[in-house]
Structure formats: structure tokens, C-alpha cells
Amino acid sequence: MSEIEEFEAKAKRYFGKEVTDRDRAIFEGAITLGAVYHQFVGTPISKDAKVVSTLEKAIEKTMSLQPYIEKIEVKIDFNKIREASHPYDYSEVGGRNLSIRLVSKYGKSRVHMEMSYIQELDYPLMFIEKIEEED
Amino acid sequence: MSEIEEFEAKAKRYFGKEVTDRDRAIFEGAITLGAVYHQFVGTPISKDAKVVSTLEKAIEKTMSLQPYIEKIEVKIDFNKIREASHPYDYSEVGGRNLSIRLVSKYGKSRVHMEMSYIQELDYPLMFIEKIEEED
Amino acid sequence: MSEIEEFEAKAKRYFGKEVTDRDRAIFEGAITLGAVYHQFVGTPISKDAKVVSTLEKAIEKTMSLQPYIEKIEVKIDFNKIREASHPYDYSEVGGRNLSIRLVSKYGKSRVHMEMSYIQELDYPLMFIEKIEEED
Amino acid sequence: MSEIEEFEAKAKRYFGKEVTDRDRAIFEGAITLGAVYHQFVGTPISKDAKVVSTLEKAIEKTMSLQPYIEKIEVKIDFNKIREASHPYDYSEVGGRNLSIRLVSKYGKSRVHMEMSYIQELDYPLMFIEKIEEED
Numbered sequence: 421m422s423e424i425e426e427f428e429a430k431a432k433r434y435f436g437k438e439v440t441d442r443d444r445a446i447f448e449g450a451i452t453l454g455a456v457y458h459q460f461v462g463t464p465i466s467k468d469a470k471v472v473s474t475l476e477k478a479i480e481k482t483m484s485l486q487p488y489i490e491k492i493e494v495k496i497d498f499n500k501i502r503e504a505s506h507p508y509d510y511s512e513v514g515g516r517n518l519s520i521r522l523v524s525k526y527g528k529s530r531v532h533m534e535m536s537y538i539q540e541l542d543y544p545l546m547f548i549e550k551i552e553e554e555d
Numbered sequence: 556m557s558e559i560e561e562f563e564a565k566a567k568r569y570f571g572k573e574v575t576d577r578d579r580a581i582f583e584g585a586i587t588l589g590a591v592y593h594q595f596v597g598t599p600i601s602k603d604a605k606v607v608s609t610l611e612k613a614i615e616k617t618m619s620l621q622p623y624i625e626k627i628e629v630k631i632d633f634n635k636i637r638e639a640s641h642p643y644d645y646s647e648v649g650g651r652n653l654s655i656r657l658v659s660k661y662g663k664s665r666v667h668m669e670m671s672y673i674q675e676l677d678y679p680l681m682f683i684e685k686i687e688e689e690d
Numbered sequence: 691m692s693e694i695e696e697f698e699a700k701a702k703r704y705f706g707k708e709v710t711d712r713d714r715a716i717f718e719g720a721i722t723l724g725a726v727y728h729q730f731v732g733t734p735i736s737k738d739a740k741v742v743s744t745l746e747k748a749i750e751k752t753m754s755l756q757p758y759i760e761k762i763e764v765k766i767d768f769n770k771i772r773e774a775s776h777p778y779d780y781s782e783v784g785g786r787n788l789s790i791r792l793v794s795k796y797g798k799s800r801v802h803m804e805m806s807y808i809q810e811l812d813y814p815l816m817f818i819e820k821i822e823e824e825d
Numbered sequence: 826m827s828e829i830e831e832f833e834a835k836a837k838r839y840f841g842k843e844v845t846d847r848d849r850a851i852f853e854g855a856i857t858l859g860a861v862y863h864q865f866v867g868t869p870i871s872k873d874a875k876v877v878s879t880l881e882k883a884i885e886k887t888m889s890l891q892p893y894i895e896k897i898e899v900k901i902d903f904n905k906i907r908e909a910s911h912p913y914d915y916s917e918v919g920g921r922n923l924s925i926r927l928v929s930k931y932g933k934s935r936v937h938m939e940m941s942y943i944q945e946l947d948y949p950l951m952f953i954e955k956i957e958e959e960d
Binding site (some may be wrong): 459460462463464465466470471474475477478479481482483485486510 | 869
């Protein structure tokens with residue numbers, strides 16, 4: 421058994437026996453979804469494309485370190501960065517400009533989830549787009 | 556249909572059709588688990604019981620506002636607050652002293668989950684303790 | 691020399707010799723002003739007075755642990771909590787609803803500073819209200 | 826008067842009349858020092874040089890948007906990233922591995938400040954290295 425498998429075997433004992441691969445993949449992905457928002461909300465941003473893309477990449481690279489995250493894409497929407505009416509000319513990461521798509525995978529289950537600001541709800545909704553299960 | 560039901564009906568259309576109540580309860584609870592850690596890590600704390608309990612209550616009251624969170628209990632472990640070797644005499648919230656237990660409920664599913672620092676893993680593990688489904 | 695004085699004596703050696711008590715009092719207070727905002731921005735809040743006052747107290751008690759903070763008052767403005775148009779019915783701490791007043795003291799200097807959302811600037815301004823120096 | 830000058834002229838009226846350029850430069854720099862720590866503490870990191878340098882750059886680029894910050898350098902120390910004893914193999918940004926050097930400038934005053942983990946103090950000290958004033 422590799423060191424990873426050993427650690428996971430120990431960790432697994434803390435989970436209820438009824439917890440399936442599907443449950444676990446959802447669990448791990450959703451933790452990261454909540455984590456991204458609450459870690460980075462409030463970070464200063466500007467309309468400078470370089471600033472925005474550097475931050476997007478940093479969020480992707482750091483948050484994909486979390487367990488069982490297969491892929492993560494972060495977009496900060498230029499057009500939703502509040503046009504600064506003042507000349508300090510910066511805004512901040514928040515629910516209206518941040519969107520996240522991630523894929524978590526545990527065992528045979530792969531879950532696609534997302535956070536996006538939804539106009540009709542006026543709310544940054546987190547939702548599960550798709551659950552895939554291998555046979 | 557109440558205003559809440561209407562909002563939820565709209566929100567639900569963004570979720571894949573295969574997403575069950577159980578999936579959703581896990582999803583909502585895990586978001587909050589990740590959110591608590593990344594929102595409050597770094598908050599200054601001391602061994603003063605009053606400071607600690609005020610912060611515990613604030614985390615509980617604010618984070619239980621998140622959707623579908625039925626209950627949340629937060630403990631910051633006095634004994635794991637690093638004994639300050641310096642006289643500024645404070646420490647900060649982190650994975651070693653923070654533990655969270657929460658219950659999320661969606662439809663007929665109720666999920667108990669937890670974050671605790673696990674000695675044998677030397678890691679603040681987040682795990683699903685129990686999943687309950689009403690008939 | 692007390693343990694605190696010893697620590698401070700050591701810490702002081704890292705500061706430039708030109709740094710006065712006044713400089714230091716401003717420095718310590720401003721660190722905490724920046725810290726409060728970036729620590730708590732994004733925390734869920736509702737219009738429930740109990741939730742709001744519990745969070746205000748927790749911010750005050752934890753952030754006043756920072757070095758040389760004599761006093762800190764935090765207000766989260768009910769009226770500026772965005773009226774939730776959705777029934778998840780909560781909002782979050784941000785620059786428009788959070789205000790902070792603090793007093794830092796180092797040696798003979800005491801500095802009063804504040805963060806408030808200023809209507810005419812459409813900006814949560816941090817500013818020094820008053821600097822007092824004992825003879 | 827440019828738009829920036831106009832905004833600053835208005836903002837300045839909130840500051841006490843006794844506040845000098847030197848006071849203001851210290852104030853603005855220290856806000857950002859406190860902000861960086863409390864914004865990014867808890868962000869997952871690994872020993873992968875690419876992850877670390879991407880995050881360093883993102884912190885530099887975003888936090889230098891804050892008012893009157895002339896320059897900011899962020900280092901996350903590889904050697905102080907806790908060797909993961911577990912195979913999830915990541916750690917997080919904290920006071921022991923993060924160091925920040927910044928220069929703030931207001932009017933004729935330029936202030937160099939720093940946050941570094943200081944071994945002999947066992948503490949991530951924030952300090953003013955140097956204050957420069959033009960004639």
C-alpha cells in the first residue's frame with residue numbers, strides 16, 4: 421500500500437459506513453467550493469487583465485491542492501467588476517464577479533460543480549451540474 | 556408556493572436531474588464546512604474563555620445562516636491554543652484548535668458532518684459522520 | 691524588566707531608529723484596521739439583531755488582542771444589509787455595512803482611527819481621526 | 826484637478842488636521858500589511874515552486890492596488906512549508922512561511938515596512954524598516 425492509500429485507509433474509518441464514493445466526491449468538491457469563496461472574497465482586483473488572470477491562476481493552482489479535486493477553473497468577470505467611481509480605481513472579489521467550476525473525483529464517482537452569479541436569482545448560486553459514475 | 560419555495564424551485568433547475576436529496580444535503584453541508592475554516596482561520600484568539608466562547612457563538616450564528624444548515628457547533632480547544640512564548644500573548648484560529656460539527660438537511664435527508672484535528676493523522680480532517688434518510 | 695518589556699525591547703530592534711511612538715501607534719492601529727476588514731469580509735449576516743451583535747462582539751474581542759490596541763468598536767449597519775430579494779435571506783459583511791473605530795496606544799501616543807462607508811465617496815474609507823500625544 | 830486629486834481632496838477632510846504625510850504613508854502601508862496576512866492566511870500551498878510563485882505574484886499584484894502602495898514583494902518560504910506527514914501533501918499560508926516587504930508613499934514620505942517570521946521572537950513580526958522624507 422502506498423503512503424497515500426495508507427492515509428486514506430485511516431481517514432476513511434472516520435466516515436460513516438453508509439458513505440459511498442458518490443457521497444464522498446460531492447463532499448470533497450463542495451468543501452473546496454465553499455473554501456474558495458471564503459478564502460478569496462475581499463481580495464482587491466482591478467480591470468487590468470494581467471492582475472485578474474494572475475489571481476485566477478493562483479486560485480486554481482492553490483485550491484486544486486485540496487484532496488480529490490481533479491480540476492478547477494476560476495473566472496473573474498471583468499464586466500462585473502464594479503466600475504470604480506473613485507480614482508483609487510480598484511474593486512474586490514465577490515459573489516457577483518467570481519465564478520468557479522470544479523471537478524472532484526473519488527473512487528468511481530466524478531462530480532462537476534459550479535458557483536456562478538445567477539441574474540434571475542440575484543445570487544451567487546453553488547450547484548451540482550453533473551454526477552458521473554463509472555461502472 | 557411561498558417565496559422560499561419559489562426561489563428553491565428556480566435554483567433547482569441549475570442542478571443536474573440526477574441530484575438527489577441526499578446529494579444535495581451533503582453538498583450544502585460541505586460548502587459550509589469549507590467556508591467556516593477559510594473564513595475564520597487566522598482570527599486572533601487568546602486563552603481567555605470569554606473571548607473564545609464569544610467567537611464560537613459568532614461562528615455558529617453566522618454560519619448557520621447558510622442554506623440548509625440545521626445546526627452547527629463550533630469548539631475552539633483551549634488546550635490546543637499554542638502557549639504564547641511571547642507576551643503579545645495571543646494565538647490564532649487554525650486547524651489544530653478548531654472543530655466544527657454540523658447537520659445539514661435537504662428534503663428527506665439529514666447529514667451529520669465534522670471537522671476535527673485528528674492526532675493519528677496530524678491533520679484537521681473533514682468527514683461525514685452519518686447520513687439519515689427518512690422514508 | 692517584565693516578560694512583555696523584554697519581548698518589546700527585542701522587537702524594537704527590528705524597527706528603524708527614526709521610528710517614533712507616534713509612528714508606531716499609527717502603524718499598529720492601521721495593521722488591525724486592515725486585518726479586521728480582510729478577516730471578516732464575506733461572513734454571512736442577517737438582519738437578526740442577535741446575530742449581528744454577536745458578530746460585532748466577537749470581532750471586537752478577538753481583534754483587540756492585537757498588539758497596542760486599546761479599544762475597538764465594531765458596528766454592522768442593519769440598514770445597509772442588502773435586503774435579500776431571495777429567501778435564503780442573508781447577506782454578508784462588506785465595506786458598505788461594516789464600520790470600525792479603534793484606538794491604538796504606544797508609549798505617549800494615542801491614535802483614533804476609523805473605517806466607515808462614506809456616501810459622498812462611495813467608498814469604505816479608512817482614516818485617522820485624531821492623534822494625541824502626552825507631554 | 827484630476828479625478829484622483831479631487832477624490833483625495835475629499836477623503837483628506839476626514840483625516841485630523843494634525844495628520845502629516847509621514848503619518849499617512851505609515852497608515853496606508855500598515856493597512857495593507859494587516860490586509861495581506863488576514864486575506865491569504867489559510868490558502869493551501871505545496872512545495873511545488875510553480876504553485877508558490879504563482880501565489881506570490883497574485884498577492885503582489887492584487888495588494889499593490891491598495892492606495893499609496895508603491896511596491897510590494899511577497900515570499901513564501903519553501904523550507905518553512907511544513908513537511909506534510911500525510912499524503913494529501915499540502916500545507917497552508919501562515920505566519921511562519923509568509924514574508925512581505927512593502928513600500929508606501931504619500932506626498933513627500935516613503936515608508937519601508939516588512940512582515941517576517943523572527944526566529945528569536947517565535948513570532949511573525951510586522952515592523953517599519955525605514956522612513957524616508959524628501960525635503
